[in-house]
Amino acid sequence: MLYRYPAQTFGRVIRGYKRPYENPIVVRAGDLVRPIADGSKTTDIPGWTWCVGPDGRSGWTPDNWCEPRGDRWRLKRDFSALELTVEVGDRLHLLLSESGFLIAETEDGDRAWVPDAVIELEGPLSTYLSKSLTVRNGV
Numbered sequence: 001m002l003y004r005y006p007a008q009t010f011g012r013v014i015r016g017y018k019r020p021y022e023n024p025i026v027v028r029a030g031d032l033v034r035p036i037a038d039g040s041k042t043t044d045i046p047g048w049t050w051c052v053g054p055d056g057r058s059g060w061t062p063d064n065w066c067e068p069r070g071d072r073w074r075l076k077r078d079f080s081a082l083e084l085t086v087e088v089g090d091r092l093h094l095l096l097s098e099s100g101f102l103i104a105e106t107e108d109g110d111r112a113w114v115p116d117a118v119i120e121l122e123g124p125l126s127t128y129l130s131k132s133l134t135v136r137n138g139v
Contacts, residue, residue: 003097025051025080027078029075036051
C-alpha cells in the first residue's frame with residue numbers, strides 16, 4: 001500500500017545497501033509492462049513482480065501500481081525501479097513507502113528506492129510510531 005510521508009520526514013541508514021542493477025525498468029503512467037510469472041524471478045518481499053517494459057528493460061514493479069490488461073499490466077503512475085546505494089549514517093528525506101521499500105532522496109538530490117529495513121526513522125514521526133506500536137502490542 002502506498003504511503004506518503006509527511007513533509008520533512010527523515011531517516012538514517014542503519015545498514016548499508018548496494019543498488020543491485022544500474023539500468024532498470026522505467027515506465028510512464030499508462031504504459032504496458034509484461035509481468036514474468038513463470039517462477040524464474042522470485043522475491044521474499046510480497047507486493048512486487050518482475051516486469052519487462054516496452055523498451056526491454058526489466059525490474060521489480062509494485063503490484064499495487066499496476067492494473068491487469070490481459071497478459072500485460074498497465075501502470076497507474078510513472079515508475080522507475082532505480083534503487084539507491086547507501087552507507088551507514090547517510091541521512092535520507094523519506095517521500096513514499098510501498099510494500100517494504102521507500103522512495104527517498106539523498107542530501108545530494110538523488111531520488112530512488114531503498115529497502116525500509118535499512119532505514120531508521122528520526123524525529124517526531126519516529127516517536128509517534130514507537131508509542132503507537134507499544135500501545136498496539138500491549139508492551
